[in-house]
Amino acid sequence: MISPGSRYVALGSSFAAGPGIDPIVHAPAGRSGNNYAHLVAAELGLELTDVTYSGATTAHVLDTRQDEAAPQLDAVTADTALVTITVGGNDLEYVGTFIRGSFLNTLAKPATILGRRVANRIRARVSYLKDEAAYQAVADSLVTVVENVRERSPGARILLVDYLSLVGPSTRPRLDVPLNEEQLPSVAMMADGLAAAFAKAAATTGVELIAASAASQDHAIGSAEPWTTGFTLRPPSLGGVVPYHPNAAGMRAVADLVVRTLRR
Structure with a gap:
């Protein structure tokens, strides 16, 4: 158990930072005061240094x-007594691709009045496929992050916290998931590859893995209680959300997973 008052450093990208979740405490980073790191620190009485940053890659964590x-x-x-790490999705352009x-696809729908060929050309401008080397590179980079954390703080407890699921059993093509029946499984495959990279890095380094991806399968987009947002063109300032990112319930769920692990 991490003692109250201990120093906690949160590293990661937008799935850790929490863009679109009020209150935003650092606008350039899209960092929320209700992201999982802040919730964990408040519950356990930890001294938090949150440097999570939307758009971060493993390179932005490292150097x-x-x-x-x-x-x-x-x-x-x-x-530093505790470090959480949620990064790697942007190395794959995971959410960016989605x-x-x-x-x-949203543009292509009205473009069908110009012909199916024009619409298909628009849709085809995105590739959803990554090779095995891309996922291995993420795993290797996560291992490097963990090794560097250990070098800086040998006594720190390190948790690899993977990404909440966007696609699950209840996810279907619809207004807030405007992908077709061929594209959607490809996004799910990318998510599986990212989760496997986290698992491989955890096994290689011996650190603890918080498998948020597995815990959230029944809370993906289209479920009764989603922990992530769907697609919208409306920005948060106009009542919309940041597309395909954790919502407040998702951040609470990840925080609960982390707290339960730390209390074991």
Whole structure:
């Protein structure tokens, strides 16, 4: 168990930062005061340093600046007791592919008045397929992140927290998931590859894995209680959401998974 007052550093991309979830405490990063790191820190009384940043890749965690932000690993110091890591999806352009495909399908629908060939050309501008080497590269990068965290803080408890599921048993092509029956399984395959990369990295390094992907299968888009948002062209400022990202319920669920693991 991590003692109250211990230092906790949260690393990761938008699935950790929480864009679109009020309150936003750092606009450039899309970082929410109700992301899972903040919820965990509040429940356990931890001293949080949250450097999660929307759009971050594993390179931004390791050694590359993002906008004006230093590499996220700079926040990990010798006195850090807990580190959570949720990153790698942007290395694969996972959510970006889902969003681009949905956007182009939305454009292609009215374009059918110009002919099916024109509409299909619009849809075909997105590739949903990644080779095995891409997933292995994410696993390798996650291993490198863990190794660097250990080097900076040998006593820290490290949790790899993978991505909430966007596609599950209840997900079907519809207004807020404007992909067809061929595209949707490809997105699901990409999610499976990302989850497998986290599992492989956890097994290689011996750190604990929070399998949010598995825990959220029945809470994907289209379920009765989704933990992620669907597609929309309406921004949060106009009453919309950030497409294909955790919602407040999803962040609460991930926080609960982390807390349960830490209390074991």
